[in-house]
Amino acid sequence: AQSVTQLDSQVPVFEEAPVELRCNYSSSVSVYLFWYVQYPNQGLQLLLKYLSGSTLVESINGFEAEFNKSQTSFHLRKPSVHISDTAEYFCAVMGAGSYQLTFGKGTKLSVIP
Amino acid sequence: DTAVSQTPKYLVTQMGNDKSIKCEQNLGHDTMYWYKQDSKKFLKIMFSYNNKELIINETVPNRFSPKSPDKAHLNLHINSLELGDSAVYFCASSQVPLGGEQYFGPGTRLTVT
Numbered sequence: 001a002q003s004v005t006q007l008d009s010q011v012p013v014f015e016e017a018p019v020e021l022r023c024n025y026s027s028s029v030s031v032y033l034f035w036y037v038q039y040p041n042q043g044l045q046l047l048l049k050y051l052s053g054s055t056l057v058e059s060i061n062g063f064e065a066e067f068n069k070s071q072t073s074f075h076l077r078k079p080s081v082h083i084s085d086t087a088e089y090f091c092a093v094m095g096a097g098s099y100q101l102t103f104g105k106g107t108k109l110s111v112i113p
Numbered sequence: 114d115t116a117v118s119q120t121p122k123y124l125v126t127q128m129g130n131d132k133s134i135k136c137e138q139n140l141g142h143d144t145m146y147w148y149k150q151d152s153k154k155f156l157k158i159m160f161s162y163n164n165k166e167l168i169i170n171e172t173v174p175n176r177f178s179p180k181s182p183d184k185a186h187l188n189l190h191i192n193s194l195e196l197g198d199s200a201v202y203f204c205a206s207s208q209v210p211l212g213g214e215q216y217f218g219p220g221t222r223l224t225v226t
Contacts (some may be wrong), residue, residue: 037219090156099144099169102158105154
């Protein structure tokens, strides 16, 4: 079985400041890792994913995440946030050979003007 | 041309009633899912179908029954609704169950009074 821990439930940050949303996972098998974003009153959208290959993955809107196997982490970063980044961010893990996506409890990112 | 659609968007009903939520995807995906998001935003998988076959059946009350008439549809029927069933229910689909990106519907907010 897999589990995901998002260490911060809320992260307030000023506009144009950098941000890091932390995610740690636990699994006895190799994993696929995902970050999803949920804007208010909407469904989830995939932000980025790690399946294999390069441990640094990027999204089209400036976010990046790095898979660190030794630290079992997949932290999400953005060097300069915008008001429009205000949303709930979910880290998720799927174990190799498993059909099940396990989500963390989410981190609410609030960007302050 | 919505990729994953759900109806209804809002559902308010009384305890003891039976209700259904419908989900349709036009992405040609083979796998569909139902998730429950509680008031604290925690997302939990309930069911998953791959090519109309049940592949994930988490521990949920047997009052909840999924039905997949074809690959493009996965409906959720709930009998004898209880207050604790109040939540947002999300449908999702993916091309492949293993490591595949999941596309989420907009959600159905169920309120049981």
